[in-house]
Amino acid sequence: MNFLKNYGIKIKNEDLLKVALTHPSYTNEHGGENYERLEYLGDAVLELAVSEYLFANRDLSEGDMTSLRSRFVCEAANYEYANKIGIIPFIKLGNGQLTVNDTIGADVFEAVLGVVFLECGYEVTKKFILKVVAPYIESDYKFYTNYKSLLQEMIQTSKKSLEYVEISESGPAHDKTFTFEVRVDGIIYGRGTGHSKKEAEQEAAKDAYMKAASGKE
Structure with a gap:
């Protein structure tokens, strides 16, 4: 699981990262923890980091910033980020969920952000988020929703x-x-x-x- 090392991030608590990569279908069958609590935390950190970026780099109204932010923290966007940094192959599923769909990929991306926040703090997490997300914002990328x-x-x-x-x-x-x-x-x-x-x-x-x-x- 070296996808975070590519961004200069070291996670000491490997077990916590494994939780972030575990879908509820797996824990339903085998027990243990899944990514849902970490996803909740990562979602909040992602919104804050992107909000700060837009506030500092765009002269827009509150409504326009909110609308623009929603494009880059939506499910389709988060799934794209998960693919980009190489998370998808490491997601652990149960027999009841055969494939990693957009929702799962997006959720796990947020859960991984939750881990980075707990392990490294907000500033490191924000830097990581912006390395991944900012290029999409600057290119006005249009995400495809299936x-x-x-x-x-x-x-x-x-x-x-x-x-x-x-x-x-x-x-x-x-x-x-x-x-x-x-x-x-x-x-x-x-x-x-x-x-x-x-x-x-x-x-x-x-x-x-x-x-x-x-x-x-």
Whole structure:
């Protein structure tokens, strides 16, 4: 687990770092601690560090800073950071969770920040955060959110069926437009269009997910 050493960070309490890399599905099966408490701490440190950075480097209103910060501490962003620093291969899952999805990767990134904070203090943690995050802010990076995965996770506990149905295809061969519906147990939850089937499915999933998240499904 040398991903932190690449940033000049030494963790003396290796057991604490192992906790940060342990998903609840593993502890449900084997006992012990998981990353959830550390994630809570890391989330707070991440928000503070990015808030300080934006306050010092952007002449923006409170509302604009809040909006900009949300882009760079969201789930899609945190998953990207986890990938960048090489956390993903070290995450420990149980048999009930076969893959590391965006949510897990994002949560573990925050949990690791919690460990760095406890071991090294705020200033070292902030320096680490900004080494990772600031380049994305300065390049105005647009993070990709996989709404199909988010929607799947939202409904999987209810054991309902989820399907994407192509409704229409139009336009010339070089500029096609596809329209898809997403259906849950046969009921239409969302619709989306795109210049590829993949894009249209993502837009349909986004429509359904946003409605469900706001209670308007």
